[in-house]
Amino acid sequence: MTYANVERAATQVGLIVMGAQHPRVSGAKQLDGGTLILLGTAGAFWPTLAASPEWRDGQPDPVDRWSKRVIGELAQDLSAAAHYPFGGPPYAPFIDWALNSGRTFSSPVGALVHDTVGMMISFRGALHFTGEFTIPHNLQESPCVECPAPCATTCPVEALNTHSFYDVAACKGYLGTEAGQDCLNDGCIARRACPVSAGAERQPEQSAHHMNAFFRS
Numbered sequence: 536m537t538y539a540n541v542e543r544a545a546t547q548v549g550l551i552v553m554g555a556q557h558p559r560v561s562g563a564k565q566l567d568g569g570t571l572i573l574l575g576t577a578g579a580f581w582p583t584l585a586a587s588p589e590w591r592d593g594q595p596d597p598v599d600r601w602s603k604r605v606i607g608e609l610a611q612d613l614s615a616a617a618h619y620p621f622g623g624p625p626y627a628p629f630i631d632w633a634l635n636s637g638r639t640f641s642s643p644v645g646a647l648v649h650d651t652v653g654m655m656i657s658f659r660g661a662l663h664f665t666g667e668f669t670i671p672h673n674l675q676e677s678p679c680v681e682c683p684a685p686c687a688t689t690c691p692v693e694a695l696n697t698h699s700f701y702d703v704a705a706c707k708g709y710l711g712t713e714a715g716q717d718c719l720n721d722g723c724i725a726r727r728a729c730p731v732s733a734g735a736e737r738q739p740e741q742s743a744h745h746m747n748a749f750f751r752s
Contacts, residue, residue, distance in 0.1 A: 536668050538669060541572050541613060544612065544613060545572075549576075549582075549605075550575065550576065550579075551574070551576070551651075554572075554573040555571065555573065556632070556637070557569070557570055557667050563635050564628040564631045566663060569664050569666060569667060570666065570670065571632060572670075574661060575652070576652075576741075578736030578737075578738075581738045581740060581741045584601050585740075598744070602660055603622075606659060613662065614664070619660045620658050620659075620660070633658065634647075637672075637673035638650045638651075638675065639656070642729070644684075646700075646726070648677065648679060649731070651734045652732065653729040653734060653735060654726035655726060655729075655732045655742075678730075685725075685729070686726065686728050686729050689728040690724065692706070692708070710746070711750070718746065719747065721742055
């Protein structure tokens with residue numbers, strides 16, 4: 536197996552590789568050895584999902600069901616074990632895996648930020664291979680280091696702030712107002728303010744789906 540083969544297979548089904556690591560080196564929780572590849576979404580994901588049977592059948596949780604089918608098939612084809620950030624408890628430690636990948640960091644407001652998709656992170660699963668193969672050296676400097684941190688000042692109700700991570704009640708309260716329809720329909724304004732988030736090529740329909748699911752939860 537090669538990193539390029541995994542990256543190519545992920546791209547073909549509408550996903551991107553968002554990080555990789557050798558658990559023996561990174562100390563990734565719940566894993567011993569091998570190679571771990573984190574998979575997530577970017578621009579090609581939403582049109583792929585929208586054409587899928589999971590999206591069209593009208594049943595609940597289309598994104599998770601699509602992810603489980605597609606990543607499960609990838610795992611079978613590539614001889615890997617599939618892991619998902621949903622379906623628990625117990626949940627797979629995706630935050631730990633992401634932070635150990637060298638491509639995901641904590642932002643000034645506590646939320647995760649990724650080197651190419653910014654704060655529009657959506658991990659859909661991971662592939663764990665028993666063998667170690669060469670992966671890029673991804674330990675980079677956080678994109679927040681030279682950033683003026685618009686994420687810290689953009690939220691109208693300071694639900695995302697630098698002193699207390701994520702006031703869920705304030706966020707949901709705002710989403711229920713007329714002013715909050717911008718966030719509800721186009722995605723969190725603070726996350727959109729991150730300059731790197733543009734790399735996610737997030738379509739408003741995807742953001743609306745996730746925000747409405749959060750609002751109703």
